[in-house]
Amino acid sequence: AQSVAQPEDQVNVAEGNPLTVKCTYSVSGNPYLFWYVQYPNRGLQFLLKYITGDNLVKGSYGFEAEFNKSQTSFHLKKPSALVSDSALYFCAPRGGGFKTIFGAGTRLFVKA
Amino acid sequence: DVKVTQSSRYLVKRTGEKVFLECVQDMDHENMFWYRQDPGLGLRLIYFSYDVKMKEKGDIPEGYSVSREKKERFSLILESASTNQTSMYLCASSTGTTTEAFFGQGTRLTVV
Numbered sequence A: 001a002q003s004v005a006q007p008e009d010q011v012n013v014a015e016g017n018p019l020t021v022k023c024t025y026s027v028s029g030n031p032y033l034f035w036y037v038q039y040p041n042r043g044l045q046f047l048l049k050y051i052t053g054d055n056l057v058k059g060s061y062g063f064e065a066e067f068n069k070s071q072t073s074f075h076l077k078k079p080s081a082l083v084s085d086s087a088l089y090f091c092a093p094r095g096g097g098f099k100t101i102f103g104a105g106t107r108l109f110v111k112a
Numbered sequence B: 001d002v003k004v005t006q007s008s009r010y011l012v013k014r015t016g017e018k019v020f021l022e023c024v025q026d027m028d029h030e031n032m033f034w035y036r037q038d039p040g041l042g043l044r045l046i047y048f049s050y051d052v053k054m055k056e057k058g059d060i061p062e063g064y065s066v067s068r069e070k071k072e073r074f075s076l077i078l079e080s081a082s083t084n085q086t087s088m089y090l091c092a093s094s095t096g097t098t099t100e101a102f103f104g105q106g107t108r109l110t111v112v
Helices: none
Strands: A003-006 A010-014 A020-023 A025-026 A032-038 A044-050 A055-056 A062-066 A073-078 A087-094 A105-110 B004-006 B010-013 B019-025 B031-038 B042-049 B063-068 B073-078 B088-094 B107-111
Touching: A003 A044, A003 A087, A003 B042, A003 B088, A010 A020, A020 A044, A020 A105, A044 A055, A044 A073, A044 B088, A073 A087, A087 B042, B004 B088, B010 B019, B019 B031, B019 B088, B019 B107, B031 B073, B042 B063, B042 B073, B073 B088
Parallel strands: A010 A105, B010 B107
Antiparallel strands: A003 A025, A020 A073, A032 A044, A032 A087, A055 A062, A062 A073, A087 A105, B004 B019, B019 B073, B031 B042, B031 B088, B063 B073, B088 B107
8 A cells, every 4th residue: 555654744944944854655666756835825836756767856946855765765855945935745656557645744834 | 837727716515415626627638636635634535537537536535426528627526515525625637657746726615
């Protein structure tokens, strides 16, 4: 069975500091891994994905994520947080086929 | 840009009513999805469709059905609305298995 875990309900970070939002997963076959962001009163937006190749992938708004096969993790990172990054972040792995599962979400709060 | 449009942002329905949530995408995507989003639970897949007239159950299909008569339109039907179906409903579309999903703005349904 496929599963995904975002162990932190909320991450608090000061503006300008690096941030990490954690994600571990379990899927059958080769994983396709996605991160989405949801700003208040808006739908989900795609941030970045890992399909194959380089383990470090870069996405929108300066975010990046590192795929670690041995640890089955796909943590989201940003070198310098902005107040405008405050939002709800979802890790979404996909195993074989079309079905994508979503984590419970991690709320990022960036303090000025 | 891909656009996924959900027919209503807010709906209030009475217990026992039959409820239709409509979703239209304009990018000729093969795959369409219905999720519900609840705090602390993330997004849970209700149904998805990978072709016209094709549908597959997701993780929580009970109490719901779907219809996909045309490629661009995917409807979610609550056969007899209940208060535990009060939630945010998100429609999404994608193409292939390695591409990201595009989400609508969501429909916040309240069943009273």
